[in-house]
Amino acid sequence: MSDNTFTYVKIPVNSEEPIEELSASKSGGLEKDALVKNAKAYFQQQSNSDQPSCEIMALSIPLPGNQYRAVSLYSSDLPGASTKENERATKLVTACGHSLPKAICGDVFIGRAYDNEEFEWERVDFRASDASPTAAWCRVARQKGGGGGQGGSASSLNSLVQQQMNVSGGPPHVVAPQTQALYGMDGAPAVVEDWGSWTQSADEVEAKLSIPSGTKSKDCKISFKRNQLSVAVHGETKISGILFSAIVPDDCTFTMEDAKDGTRDLCITLTKANEGSTWSFLTETA
Incomplete structure (x- = not known):
């Protein structure tokens, strides 16, 4: 993999399909991020929409505890998007210490970035092996100060908001996960x-x-x-x-x-x- 490219993944809603590693150029930086651009184009084509759009969910915000590595999930927020739960994506979100207002649906993309204000924002690799709920970064994320559900802060989503506005020119759709009866929770099936x-x-x-x-x-x-x-x-x-x-x-x-x-x-x-x-x-x- 070239130093000018990065790896991100697509997690299909069909759990029988493998998680796919994709690559894109880093040259666009934060303002013209290739992952956001590609995700929006993919969801636009899926929904036959006139406008490219996607929803960004912060799984792990950049903090010293995770070496300033932010991980985000990109899903469709367009009319006609799949309503079938993406079980692998939902498990990954909760593995980061978040609870959910609803299950994650449809195909999703996940990417990682180095985001330290003292240095330039940069995409870094997120591979298929990282898309496991038992991955080391998930364990870090759910600890205090790790950037996930136990260490997250809405104010730390500024870079994602700016990214969404720069790429789309429209209002940002950035969300932080929040609660639903999942994984045996409060009356859900064991x-x-x-x-x-x-x-x-x-x-x-x-x-x-x-x-x-x-x-x-x-x-x-x-x-x-x-x-x-x-x-x-x-x-x-x-x-x-x-x-x-x-x-x-x-x-x-x-x-x-x-x-x-x-x-x-x-x-x-x-x-x-x-x-x-x-x-x-x-x-x-x-």
Whole structure:
């Protein structure tokens, strides 16, 4: 890849289609950014609209904690745009610590930029591997000062607003993500995993595992750490990994309940350290 080009990605709404890496020239800078131009042209063609337009969502704003790397998502705001949820994009948004007023719909583009006021604004690479909810930059984003939902600020969207105005000449459509019942949140369907399922509320996450009847507390070994959870039953590891977000270990508990099918349920309650955050997964491999 040339020093004069950058990589960004397209995440198709059809989850069976691969995430596509695209490249464009850096020469336009902030005022004539190629990613915004290309995204608007793509959405205009999709919607047969007379005007090019797109909505910009700040996933991570530039802060010292993320080395001034901003990540933004570009979706269609035109009439006739797809109303089908882009599940991969929605998961990525919540993985940055944001909650959502609505699901992300249709095809989307995601790009990254270096945005430090002491230096010139510049596009930097965002690759397909970065479009995973378990990517390192997502973990940074959802921490305090990391630029995502735990460290974001509406005032830090100035560069995006200016970018939108310069490229389109029209009013900006820049949004910061905000809440919806997703990922087992507040009555939404439980998230099903290989080991069981989990749900969440604003301040807690509850994981439920089916265990053999007759299982006692002494048969369960559960370790609560601020950023990790491990669960073993009868010596077999069921869950072991890094949590989506920090918990308060001393407030976490587990109980066992008899299930209707004759087995038992191991119910684990995790207290969120960041109350109000929406988790998009429970653990990733440690």
